[in-house]
Each structure stands twice: as C-alpha cells, then as structure tokens.
Amino acid sequence: MTDTPPEAPAQTAVGFIGLGIMGASMAGHIQAAGYALHVHNRSPEKARALLDAGATWHDSIPGLARACDMIVTMVGYPADVEQVYFGAAGAPDTGILANLKPGAVAIDMTTSSPGLAERIAATAAGRGAAALDAPVSGGDMGARNATLAIMVGGDQATFDRVLPVFQAMGKAIALMGPAGAGQHTKMVNQTVIAGTIQGVAEALAYAQVAGLDQRQVLDVIGGGAAGGFQLNVLGKRMVEGDFAPGFYVHHFLKDMGIAAAEAERMGLDLPALALARRQYQRFADEGGREDGTQGLYKMVVKG
Ligand code: NAP
Secondary structure (H helix, E strand, O other): OOOOOOHHHHHOOEEEEEEOOOOOHHHHHHOOOOOEEEEEEOOHHHHHHHHHHOOOOOOOHHHHHHHHOOEEEEOHEEEEEEHHHOOOEHHHHOHHHOOOOOOOOOEEEOOOHHHHHHHHHHHHHHOEEEEEEOOOOOHHHHHHHHOOEEEEEOOOHHHHHHHHHHHHEEEEEEEEEOOHHHHHHHHHHHHHHHHHHHHHHHHOOOOOOOOOOOOHHHHHHHHOOOOHHHHHHHHHHHOOOOOOOOOEEHHHHHHHHHHHHHHHOOOOOOOHHHHHHHHHHHHHHHOOOOOEEHHHHHHHHHO
C-alpha cells in the first residue's frame, strides 16, 4: 500500500508521444478510460482519430509536458527516446525532462536500453518528478485489444499511481524491480521470440516442402505444446502471405542488438539469439526492413 492514491481519470491529464502502430491504439484506450488525453507525434496526421475523439494536440514536447500529470512515450529507437526526454542536441529545454511538472510521472513504453531508462529515472528524480520504464509485449493485436503484457521498472509508489493507466492498456502487468528492470525483462522476452520465430518460419517451410496443408498443420499443432503467439498469429500470417508490419523487422533488429549488447556486458553467450540476429540482418539487407517479423518466412522458404 502507498499513501499516494491513484488520481481520478477525469482530473488527470495524460500526455502520449508516439502514435504509431502501437501508440495510437494504446493512447485510445487511455482516452476511453476517461483520462484527459494530450498528444504529440512527429507526423501529426496519425493523431487525427484521437483528436476527433476529443484529445488535445500539442505542437511541441515542452508544451505537452507542462500540461500533463503523466506522460507516456512510445517512440521507435533509443535515439528517439534520448531526444524526446533529453531534447535535441544542445537544446535540453526541448525535451520532456526539462519541462516535467513537479510530482509528474514520465513512463517510457518504447523498447529501449536499460541504461537509458536508469538515466531518465535519475534525472526525473532530480527534478522532483518520477519515471518508469514500461515496455510491452503482445504485438499490434495486444495493443488493439488492450491485452498487452507490461513489464515495469521503477519504485513501488510510482507504479501504484500509474497502475490504473497500465490497466487500460494491458492484462499481465508487473513491477520487475528498479529503473531498467522493465527493459531487462523485455530483453528476456525478445530472446524467447528470436529463437521461436526462427523455428516457426523453418517449421512452416518444412510443412510446405513435405506437401502438408499448412493451415491444417497450424490448426492441429497450434493447439499443442508448440502453440503460442509466434506460431498461432504470425505463423498464420506467414501461411496467408500477409507480411505487413505488426512488428517491424527493423525494430526487432534494434531489440536483438540491445539484448546482445547486454548479454555480452554480462558475459553471457546466447548462440540462438546471435543466429536469429544474423538471419534477420540478412533479410533486412535483402529488402525486408519494413516487413513484419513474419516476413522471415520468405527468406527461409526460398533457401
Ligand atoms: P512505429 O509505428 O514506428 O511508431 C513509433 C511512433 O513514434 C511513430 O509514429 C513516430 O512518428 C513516433 N516518433 C518517433 N520519434 C519521435 C519523436 N522524436 N517525436 C515524436 N514522435 C516520434 O512503431 P511501433 O510498432 O508502434 O513500435 C513502437 C515501439 O514499441 C518500438 O520501440 C517497438 O520496438 C516497440 N514494440 C512494438 C511492438 C509491435 O508489435 N509493433 C510490440 C512491442 C513493442 P512518425 O509517425 O513520424 O514515424
């Protein structure tokens, strides 16, 4: 228990920066839960549906930060997180941290580096505010259906305050430890996925070459021990030839790069992760960067 009660939604201004595949749906759930939603995105047109539903647009990050009690970020790369929080090079006033209201909370849900999350939390604390790292898993579908898994790094009191906002977007929600622990947990998740998606692509290539009906294979083994999101959802997209991005290949490469760097720093050898990373790099070099991660199937099946 904490002596800081969760804020009532209508009295809480929540900012959301980064309205892409994931962020647009996540922000919509926060708005639907009754929070006063404030938004900003690099490409303003992606805010249209949220503005039509009553959200407030901000042209600048400082303007949004000064108006909000909680600020959620869901941008692409650690470099984007760095810029959004610490400002453009030589212009720290253009970032969230320089403009946080005292007592406000900044929550980075981007998949980013644990070290950067620690730096953001320390800087926010130095300004009398707080920060959480809270990356997610569950894909575009989990974002749309508000069923994301949310893994959080930070302190208990801040987690308790933000929990109702997390509950608007996800189902499995856990505080994993201090700042950076959310991002470390996400790296565990991505290490599982790296080996799994490679296996799914290879297995469905096997099914095709063996002359099996791939849909029937998915139906039967998807209900057994091999079942899971990578097989049941992304395997189905592979079989249907749907390679549109739910989760971009270039973002997965970013994640595997962070996981590999952290593993190396800890003296851990992860050969399956290294193999998946090489395979995806080859696929990206051959033109697959903007595909969804299920696109790997195309490369595996053609050999
Ligand atoms: P996305 O569609 O590329 O969305 C990122 C959004 O952030 C874009 O709309 C982008 O603007 C905006 N943005 C980037 N830098 C910005 C800045 N400096 N200022 C303002 N807006 C900025 O990517 P996504 O698929 O939603 O993924 C977002 C993050 O979640 C990534 O770190 C990804 O690895 C992670 N993630 C993704 C999934 C998934 O299945 N998609 C699942 C779990 C985690 P523009 O519109 O101008 O590009």
